Amino acid sequence: SAVISQKPSRDICQRGTSLTIQCQVDSQVTMMFWYRQQPGQSLTLIATANQGSEATYESGFVIDKFPISRPNLTFSTLTVSNMSPEDSSIYLCSAYTKGLTFGSGTRLTVV
Amino acid sequence: GENVEQHPSTLSVQEGDSAVIKCTYSDSASNYFPWYKQELGKRPQLIIDIRSNVGEKKDQRIAVTLNKTAKHFSLHITETQPEDSAVYFCAASIRAGSYQLTFGKGTKLSVIP
Numbered sequence: 001s002a003v004i005s006q007k008p009s010r011d012i013c014q015r016g017t018s019l020t021i022q023c024q025v026d027s028q029v030t031m032m033f034w035y036r037q038q039p040g041q042s043l044t045l046i047a048t049a050n051q052g053s054e055a056t057y058e059s060g061f062v063i064d065k066f067p068i069s070r071p072n073l074t075f076s077t078l079t080v081s082n083m084s085p086e087d088s089s090i091y092l093c094s095a096y097t098k099g100l101t102f103g104s105g106t107r108l109t110v111v
Numbered sequence: 112g113e114n115v116e117q118h119p120s121t122l123s124v125q126e127g128d129s130a131v132i133k134c135t136y137s138d139s140a141s142n143y144f145p146w147y148k149q150e151l152g153k154r155p156q157l158i159i160d161i162r163s164n165v166g167e168k169k170d171q172r173i174a175v176t177l178n179k180t181a182k183h184f185s186l187h188i189t190e191t192q193p194e195d196s197a198v199y200f201c202a203a204s205i206r207a208g209s210y211q212l213t214f215g216k217g218t219k220l221s222v223i224p
Contacts, residue, residue: 001157031210033210033211033212041216042200042214042215042216042217043155043200043202043212043214044214045205045211045212045213048211058205058211059112092154092155096210099145099157099160100145100157100160100210100212101157102147102154102155102156102157103154104154105154
C-alpha cells in the first residue's frame with residue numbers, strides 16, 4: 001500500500017484564519033480523498049481531489065470553505081478557510097493503491 | 112445517498128473468543144467494502160476489504176463476509192488478542208466503481224485478558 005504523509009500533524013489556530021494541510025503520496029494516484037473525523041466520531045468524506053480538474057465536493061461541503069489543490073499525481077492540499085471552533089477536527093487524506101489507505105492526519109484545534 | 116449502519120457500538124470479549132461486527136448498507140450499487148482498525152490517536156488502518164463479486168475473504172484471523180442480496184457484510188475476528196482492542200469501522204463505496212466511502216459509526220472492541 002501507498003505511504004501517505006501529511007503536514008502539519010497538528011495545529012492550534014485562531015478563529016477567522018485559514019490553514020493549509022499538505023498531503024504527499026509516495027506513488028502516483030489518480031484520485032486523492034479528504035476526510036474529516038470529529039473527536040470520537042466516524043469519518044466523513046469532504047471531497048475528491050482529481051488531478052487536472054476541479055475537486056468534487058460532498059453534500060454539506062463547499063469550495064469556498066475547503067478549497068483543494070491537486071497540482072500533480074502525488075500531492076494535494078486542503079485549506080480550511082475562515083475557521084471557527086466547529087472546524088476543530090482531524091483531517092485525513094487518503095488514496096487507493098492495493099486498498100484505500102489514510103495519511104497520518106492533521107489534528108486541528110480552533111480557538 | 113449511501114447509508115451504512117454498524118452494530119454493535121461496543122463489544123467486549125474474552126481473550127481467545129471470537130468477535131463479530133455487522134454492517135448494513137442502503138445502496139445496491141456499492142461494490143467496495145473495506146474494514147478499518149483505529150487505535151487511539153492513530154490513523155485508520157485498512158485490515159481487510161471485499162468487493163461485491165466475492166462472498167467471503169480471509170486473512171489469517173480476520174474474515175469478512177458479504178451478502179449482496181441482504182445488503183450486509185460482517186467482520187469476524189477469531190482467537191482474539193488484547194492487541195485487537197481498538198475501534199473498528201466498516202465502510203461502503205458511495206458510488207459504484209469508486210473509492211469514495213461512507214463509514215459506519217464504529218465499534219469499540221475490548222478484548223479482556
